[in-house]
Amino acid sequence: MRKRGRTADEVGARVGAGTAGAGGDLFAPGPNGDDAYGEPILRTVRLNKAFFMGETIYAVNDVNLAIEGGEFVLITGPSGSGKSTLLSLLGGLDRPISGEVILDGRRYSRLNENGLAALRRQKVGFVFQFFNLIPHLTARGNVMLPMRFAGRSAREVGERADELLALVGLTDRAGHRPSQLSGGEQQRVAIARALVNKPAVVLADEPTGNLDSKTREGIGEIFGRLNRETGQTFIVVSHDETFNGLADHVLHMVDGWIERNEVRSRH
Amino acid sequence: MTFFRLAFTNVARNLGRSVLSVIAMAVAAFVMTSSSSVAQGYPRDSFLAQRAFIGGDIIVYPDQYRLGGPTASGAGPADDRLTYARTAADALNDLPDFHPELRDEGYVRRGPALPNVIDLRQVQQRLWDEKAVKLIYPYYALPGFAGGPGGQSSPLRGRNTLLDQSVWHLYDYVTAGRYLTSADDGEFVAVVDARQAKEGRDVPPVGTSIEVSVPAVRHDPDGTRWFDYSAMKSFRFKVIGQIALPTRLLAWPTPPNGSASEQLYWSTPQVFIPAATFEQVYREVSGGNPYEFEQLMVIVEDQSFIRQAMTELRRALPEYTAVTVADQVTMAEARGLPEKVYQAPPQVRGDPSLRAQVGVPMDLGPAMTLLLYLIAAMIVAANMVLLVTSRRQEIGVLRAVGAKGRDVVLMILTETAALSLGGALIGFTLVRFAATWNLLSNRVGLARVGLLTLTDLGRVVGVTLAMAVVFGLFPAFRMARVSAMEVLRNE
Ligand SMILES: Nc1ncnc2c1ncn2[C@@H]1O[C@H](COP(=O)(O)OP(=O)(O)O)[C@@H](O)[C@H]1O
Ligand SMILES: [Mg+2]
Numbered sequence: 001m002r003k004r005g006r007t008a009d010e011v012g013a014r015v016g017a018g019t020a021g022a023g024g025d026l027f028a029p030g031p032n033g034d035d036a037y038g039e040p041i042l043r044t045v046r047l048n049k050a051f052f053m054g055e056t057i058y059a060v061n062d063v064n065l066a067i068e069g070g071e072f073v074l075i076t077g078p079s080g081s082g083k084s085t086l087l088s089l090l091g092g093l094d095r096p097i098s099g100e101v102i103l104d105g106r107r108y109s110r111l112n113e114n115g116l117a118a119l120r121r122q123k124v125g126f127v128f129q130f131f132n133l134i135p136h137l138t139a140r141g142n143v144m145l146p147m148r149f150a151g152r153s154a155r156e157v158g159e160r161a162d163e164l165l166a167l168v169g170l171t172d173r174a175g176h177r178p179s180q181l182s183g184g185e186q187q188r189v190a191i192a193r194a195l196v197n198k199p200a201v202v203l204a205d206e207p208t209g210n211l212d213s214k215t216r217e218g219i220g221e222i223f224g225r226l227n228r229e230t231g232q233t234f235i236v237v238s239h240d241e242t243f244n245g246l247a248d249h250v251l252h253m254v255d256g257w258i259e260r261n262e263v264r265s266r267h
Numbered sequence: 268m269t270f271f272r273l274a275f276t277n278v279a280r281n282l283g284r285s286v287l288s289v290i291a292m293a294v295a296a297f298v299m300t301s302s303s304s305v306a307q308g309y310p311r312d313s314f315l316a317q318r319a320f321i322g323g324d325i326i327v328y329p330d331q332y333r334l335g336g337p338t339a340s341g342a343g344p345a346d347d348r349l350t351y352a353r354t355a356a357d358a359l360n361d362l363p364d365f366h367p368e369l370r371d372e373g374y375v376r377r378g379p380a381l382p383n384v385i386d387l388r389q390v391q392q393r394l395w396d397e398k399a400v401k402l403i404y405p406y407y408a409l410p411g412f413a414g415g416p417g418g419q420s421s422p423l424r425g426r427n428t429l430l431d432q433s434v435w436h437l438y439d440y441v442t443a444g445r446y447l448t449s450a451d452d453g454e455f456v457a458v459v460d461a462r463q464a465k466e467g468r469d470v471p472p473v474g475t476s477i478e479v480s481v482p483a484v485r486h487d488p489d490g491t492r493w494f495d496y497s498a499m500k501s502f503r504f505k506v507i508g509q510i511a512l513p514t515r516l517l518a519w520p521t522p523p524n525g526s527a528s529e530q531l532y533w534s535t536p537q538v539f540i541p542a543a544t545f546e547q548v549y550r551e552v553s554g555g556n557p558y559e560f561e562q563l564m565v566i567v568e569d570q571s572f573i574r575q576a577m578t579e580l581r582r583a584l585p586e587y588t589a590v591t592v593a594d595q596v597t598m599a600e601a602r603g604l605p606e607k608v609y610q611a612p613p614q615v616r617g618d619p620s621l622r623a624q625v626g627v628p629m630d631l632g633p634a635m636t637l638l639l640y641l642i643a644a645m646i647v648a649a650n651m652v653l654l655v656t657s658r659r660q661e662i663g664v665l666r667a668v669g670a671k672g673r674d675v676v677l678m679i680l681t682e683t684a685a686l687s688l689g690g691a692l693i694g695f696t697l698v699r700f701a702a703t704w705n706l707l708s709n710r711v712g713l714a715r716v717g718l719l720t721l722t723d724l725g726r727v728v729g730v731t732l733a734m735a736v737v738f739g740l741f742p743a744f745r746m747a748r749v750s751a752m753e754v755l756r757n758e
Contacts, residue, residue, distance in 0.1 A: 088752060091667075093750070094750070094751075113671075113672060114671045117670065118671075126667050134273075134664060135661075136277070136280045137276070145665070146668040146669050149668065149669045149670050150669060197669075
């Protein structure tokens with residue numbers, strides 16, 4: 001049984017208020033906006049991103065998305081189809097050339113760089129293929145980092161970090177540096193770090209791409225468990241079968257387009 | 268606060284490179300801390316007129332006073348070594364020219380029983396090896412009164428005609444007639460200061476003669492010399508020239524948009540005669556004794572390193588006092604104009620910004636220190652650029668997890684500052700340790716030593732932080748532009 005996060009309800013209310021009358025037709029529900037869970041936590045409206053490398057490459061091409069709070073979204077597609085680019089736009093790491101991303105009622109186009117940084121801190125957790133841990137900080141230090149930037153007290157942050165390290169099963173590795181950890185362990189630290197600020201959305205770009213098959217299953221298991229238990233929304237780019245079983249929303253991208261947008265029934 | 272922690276961890280993490288930066292800063296701070304004793308000099312031509320008039324860059328006189336006083340038994344010491352002189356003419360050195368109040372307030376002189384003359388040969392021997400001192404020669408002066416006893420005070424001044432020509436170019440200052448040449452040695456000829464007329468004194472025209480009365484020189488049985496003003500002897504000199512010693516220009520604005528200026532002069536009542544003639548005069552008033560010097564003139568190799576010459580002199584002649592002409596002039600100027608002003612309105616005279624002059628003292632020590640600091644700061648900055656560039660990815664991660672641009676700037680500035688300060692403190696401690704020891708062994712009070720240490724520390728820390736911030740800004744802002752996208756790049 002799926003536990004709906006508190007966040008999702010709050011978000012729904014706020015998005016409704018925020019977008020009423022402001023967006024006009026541009027903010028009308030997208031092709032799959034009308035679903036059973038109310039207002040989506042993450043929406044994109046005609047999102048475009050192009051790179052100009054001699055010729056213009058549309059890495060993300062007119063993407064309209066609506067992702068419900070608590071969904072486990074899997075993004076698949078061939079290499080170069082724009083998955084990473086889309087993810088970076090969703091997380092506010094990069095700016096689109098046109099279109100809008102709305103996360104929990106906040107329109108990215110209305111935020112400056114610091115506003116985006118704050119939004120990332122509060123609402124978004126990232127997990128990368130190359131774990132991207134800070135090498136000279138311990139596992140615990142790495143997990144604490146986003147909270148520290150959010151200005152929390154050291155004690156509060158420490159407790160939360162321990163809690164998360166326990167969640168990913170690394171309590172006994174808290175004092176180790178990344179170089180002293182295996183790939184799987186590093187990725188689990190990265191996951192803990194992504195979750196530390198209780199983000200509404202966790203974005204993961206090929207989180208198991210660098211891991212062996214056995215470790216992959218472990219990561220998949222953690223993602224599934226977190227998604228079920230906390231109701232956080234997961235958006236995962238992966239070709240990994242492990243995630244296919246977990247996903248209740250699958251996007252297949254080709255050449256920047258969403259070629260297939262499949263909302264599965266809950267299981 | 269995270270960025271502070273990160274910054275300090277980063278310092279420790281790149282220890283090798285950090286050490287380089289630290290050493291560079293340590294050297295700079297070392298030099299700055301010791302700069303109080305490092306050479307300070309003046310530009311080549313500064314205070315030229317004053318130096319030419321006095322005939323040297325440094326004045327040396329034998330003033331090591333020993334204060335006497337009543338002994339425990341109540342009886343005064345047999346040798347009360349100090350007397351208080353009130354007659355300006357008694358001072359056979361130039362101090363009253365720089366410190367006019369001495370003329371009114373009197374000044375301390377050696378009393379009897381202390382040698383008041385300089386053993387020139389001994390001094391020259393002791394200074395043989397010193398490099399900064401170029402030439403040392405005696406200063407000739409005798410009390411004198413123009414127009415006979417009771418006339419205006421016009422000290423007789425024996426000039427070294429050779430040096431006046433070749434070093435001081437006193438002929439450049441001639442306003443009428445000509446200056447003394449070596450051909451005049453032994454002749455009863457004189458050069459006077461034309462500017463004295465401005466002060467209401469009689470200045471004999473070129474071609475006339477001037478009569479100067481000189482007191483007799485007596486010697487006590489113990490050898491002490493004194494002047495007997497009751498037995499004066501007159502000498503007549505032919506005036507062959509007049510000079511004027513321009514020092515600087517006082518320029519002031521005159522509303523609405525004009526300006527006015529006045530050339531200032533160093534003026535002196537002294538009557539310049541050739542040194543050989545002077546010695547002849549001295550023999551006649553002293554009953555055949557040779558001249559005994561009370562002041563020596565030192566010409567240095569280079570005014571820019573005059574401090575080095577001073578150090579050498581103090582080491583070689585511990586029982587004498589040495590002062591630089593440039594310092595004396597600077598000091599006198601700081602207390603108001605030592606030169607007479609005739610046109611400039613009184614309110615502009617005290618304004619230092621209005622004095623256009625050649626002789627602005629140039630403090631080379633701080634300039635060198637600043638240069639060293641700049642180099643050190645650039646080493647630190649270059650290191651930081653390398654360090655932070657190798658951390659692009661990491662900074663991208665920080666951005667991705669919510670660090671603002673400001674956080675990154677602060678982090679890098681903190682790191683730069685920590686490195687620089689660390690180095691500066693090392694350099695400071697090294698020097699300050701020695702300096703404190705020196706101060707304490709010279710019986711300087713603890714409170715004062717503490718204060719000096721704190722002031723020095725404040726200066727070093729201040730300059731270091733300023734440099735760190737200025738030079739840290741470049742790497743900091745460069746890295747603040749790194750976007751969170753960096754973390755996705757290396758797939
Ligand atoms: N920074 C960039 N500069 C130029 N082209 C880029 C950049 N990032 C991505 N692209 C291009 O955009 C397209 C989509 O890339 P990406 O989103 O990384 O695909 P995926 O993650 O699905 O493999 C590719 O053609 C890629 O070459
Ligand atoms: Mg990719």
